[in-house]
Amino acid sequence: MPITLSDIRQAAERIQPLIHRTPVLTSETLNRKSGAKLFFKCENFQRAGAFKMRGAANAVLSLSDADRAKGVATHSSGNHGQALAKAAQSVGVPAYIVMPRTAPKVKQQAVAEYGAEIIFCEPTLQAREDTLAEVIDRTQATFVHPYNNERVITGQATAALELIEDTNELDVVMAPVGGGGLLSGTALSTHYLLPRARVVAGEPTGADDAYRSLQAGHIIPSEQPNTIADGLLTSLGDKTFPIIQEHVKEIITVNDKEIVVAMHLIWERMKIIIEPSCAVPLAALFKRADDFADKQVGIILTGGNVDLSSLPFS
Amino acid sequence: MPITLSDIRQAAERIQPLIHRTPVLTSETLNRKSGAKLFFKCENFQRAGAFKMRGAANAVLSLSDADRAKGVATHSSGNHGQALAKAAQSVGVPAYIVMPRTAPKVKQQAVAEYGAEIIFCEPTLQAREDTLAEVIDRTQATFVHPYNNERVITGQATAALELIEDTNELDVVMAPVGGGGLLSGTALSTHYLLPRARVVAGEPTGADDAYRSLQAGHIIPSEQPNTIADGLLTSLGDKTFPIIQEHVKEIITVNDKEIVVAMHLIWERMKIIIEPSCAVPLAALFKRADDFADKQVGIILTGGNVDLSSLPFS
Numbered sequence: 001m002p003i004t005l006s007d008i009r010q011a012a013e014r015i016q017p018l019i020h021r022t023p024v025l026t027s028e029t030l031n032r033k034s035g036a037k038l039f040f041k042c043e044n045f046q047r048a049g050a051f052k053m054r055g056a057a058n059a060v061l062s063l064s065d066a067d068r069a070k071g072v073a074t075h076s077s078g079n080h081g082q083a084l085a086k087a088a089q090s091v092g093v094p095a096y097i098v099m100p101r102t103a104p105k106v107k108q109q110a111v112a113e114y115g116a117e118i119i120f121c122e123p124t125l126q127a128r129e130d131t132l133a134e135v136i137d138r139t140q141a142t143f144v145h146p147y148n149n150e151r152v153i154t155g156q157a158t159a160a161l162e163l164i165e166d167t168n169e170l171d172v173v174m175a176p177v178g179g180g181g182l183l184s185g186t187a188l189s190t191h192y193l194l195p196r197a198r199v200v201a202g203e204p205t206g207a208d209d210a211y212r213s214l215q216a217g218h219i220i221p222s223e224q225p226n227t228i229a230d231g232l233l234t235s236l237g238d239k240t241f242p243i244i245q246e247h248v249k250e251i252i253t254v255n256d257k258e259i260v261v262a263m264h265l266i267w268e269r270m271k272i273i274i275e276p277s278c279a280v281p282l283a284a285l286f287k288r289a290d291d292f293a294d295k296q297v298g299i300i301l302t303g304g305n306v307d308l309s310s311l312p313f314s
Numbered sequence: 315m316p317i318t319l320s321d322i323r324q325a326a327e328r329i330q331p332l333i334h335r336t337p338v339l340t341s342e343t344l345n346r347k348s349g350a351k352l353f354f355k356c357e358n359f360q361r362a363g364a365f366k367m368r369g370a371a372n373a374v375l376s377l378s379d380a381d382r383a384k385g386v387a388t389h390s391s392g393n394h395g396q397a398l399a400k401a402a403q404s405v406g407v408p409a410y411i412v413m414p415r416t417a418p419k420v421k422q423q424a425v426a427e428y429g430a431e432i433i434f435c436e437p438t439l440q441a442r443e444d445t446l447a448e449v450i451d452r453t454q455a456t457f458v459h460p461y462n463n464e465r466v467i468t469g470q471a472t473a474a475l476e477l478i479e480d481t482n483e484l485d486v487v488m489a490p491v492g493g494g495g496l497l498s499g500t501a502l503s504t505h506y507l508l509p510r511a512r513v514v515a516g517e518p519t520g521a522d523d524a525y526r527s528l529q530a531g532h533i534i535p536s537e538q539p540n541t542i543a544d545g546l547l548t549s550l551g552d553k554t555f556p557i558i559q560e561h562v563k564e565i566i567t568v569n570d571k572e573i574v575v576a577m578h579l580i581w582e583r584m585k586i587i588i589e590p591s592c593a594v595p596l597a598a599l600f601k602r603a604d605d606f607a608d609k610q611v612g613i614i615l616t617g618g619n620v621d622l623s624s625l626p627f628s
Contacts, residue, residue, distance in 0.1 A: 023337065025359075028361075044585045045339075045584075045585055049585065264622065267587060267622055268622060270359075271358045271359055271363065271586060271587040271588075271618035272585060272586055272587065273581060273585040273586065273587060274585075304585035308578065308581055308582060308625070308627045309627045309628050311622070311625065313622040313623045314623050
């Protein structure tokens with residue numbers, strides 16, 4: 001069943017107690033440098049530090065009472081794990097997060113701080129999936145996939161919903177693409193609310209499976225992705241790909257150097273902390289500046305969880 | 315003549331076209347960690363990256379037409395130089411900024427980008443003052459002191475004015491203290507608008523001349539200051555000291571380690587970029603948490619101009 005505008009609006013209302021309505025910021029300097037008029041939806045200020053809180057909250061709050069008691073589970077070494085843990089904690093639902101032993105200490109701590117049970121596994125996809133299956137078998141918890149899940153996609157769609165509500169008629173809405181949860185949600189909200197606007201994604205060249213999938217007309221999995229934008233390593237899923245195929249005009253790929261330049265500009269000029277993944281759409285816009293000249297462009301800044309002791313600026 | 319509330323309100327109106335009304339942000343995590351309710355006035359998002367834009371704009375816009383044509387001059391290797399250059403550029407007034415040859419390239423570039431003429435000098439106070447005197451002799455420009463100037467103090471007072479307008483009754487208003495321009499302006503606005511509130515300053519122990527001046531009852535100049543909070547190295551002036559003496563309840567000193575801990579917390583939890591100097595009031599609050607328990611505390615975050623390639627986090 002397709003996700004409707006009514007589903008997205010209901011999700012927005014449902015998750016409202018668990019999320020921040022994040023601000024939309026602008027920057028004269030970045031407008032001047034880009035030649036476009038930019039509106040940044042600051043999900044880096046979202047609770048748990050990323051838009052992932054929206055999808056996680058929608059998934060948790062959509063559970064039946066019986067399923068709430070059993071809890072939620074996922075495998076994630078990143079923002080989705082933190083978001084699911086925090087969303088679950090906020091409403092007293094148990095959360096089980098499978099993480100590779102090699103996950104950064106700071107991410108382990110964040111998940112633990114949100115009261116989730118962490119189950120460590122070897123750092124392979126197989127080990128993650130096997131461990132998750134064991135956990136679910138033991139607990140009967142509901143698996144909340146980081147992106148290939150309609151509740152999650154619907155939750156992520158609320159970021160673009162708010163962006164569109166808080167700006168005048170946008171010509172373009174941009175988001176980065178990894179597994180496509182945010183991008184497909186963004187595409188749906190834009191399709192329903194601003195049917196004339198273009199949805200354009202940015203993707204790292206070192207993890208350009210979505211670009212290649214769109215060209216090929218079928219999902220091409222991400223193999224050995226290699227990019228500084230470590231939130232965008234995953235492959236599209238069978239729930240995100242069809243939405244993207246239908247509603248996303250274009251995916252522009254950018255290399256790590258272009259990503260770091262855009263990231264540095266946002267840090268330096270806007271004085272806000274964003275992850276490398278966030279900078280991908282702005283890098284894409286700079287790369288093809290002529291296509292965006294004088295346009296009103298909404299850009300979703302996805303998150304701000306970076307390791308401050310190891311930054312790519314020198 | 316004392317600075318009145320009407321002066322401050324007029325300045326707010328005068329500078330409004332040249333400044334941003336910066337947001338007041340809150341953080342659940344920092345409230346929890348501090349035990350107080352904190353309201354951060356984000357002057358790191360101000361034009362030119364710091365509150366200094368307010369005082370500079372007020373000084374430039376208060377000039378007579380004849381003086382506008384001659385321009386403004388100052389010596390500064392920091393935010394005041396950038397702010398004066400940008401304020402002057404915005405209204406077509408020439409600006410002359412004396413900088414030590416050793417000033418960081420990034421600061422030189424910022425001042426140059428704002429169209430000011432940079433005059434380099436040797437990195438001593440004597441050389442700065444001599445060079446500035448020559449420049450003023452040559453150009454007849456008006457000297458705009460970074461803080462010991464009533465127009466500047468009145469401009470800086472507008473930050474607290476906005477903070478107070480945008481929050482419910484604050485119990486405490488906090489700012490860092492260097493030369494005292496911001497602190498004296500903050501103290502005046504708070505005195506007029508929230509007479510029951512306490513004004514408390516934070517100061518680095520490595521540059522604690524204001525603390526010692528307040529104890530002694532007369533200005534004790536800053537000698538060989540040494541702190542990471544490089545915006546707070548200057549001494550109080552004869553225009554800022556009396557206001558601080560009359561209206562500031564207390565100055566709390568904090569060491570560099572405490573400053574970096576507070577700075578890291580703001581970066582990590584609020585996802586915003588602030589200078590070390592900004593973190594001084596929060597560090598002071600943490601140091602004396604019992605004094606602020608359950609209080610509503612407004613904190614002015616002064617600026618966000620940091621060298622991203624050299625951060626104190628490890």
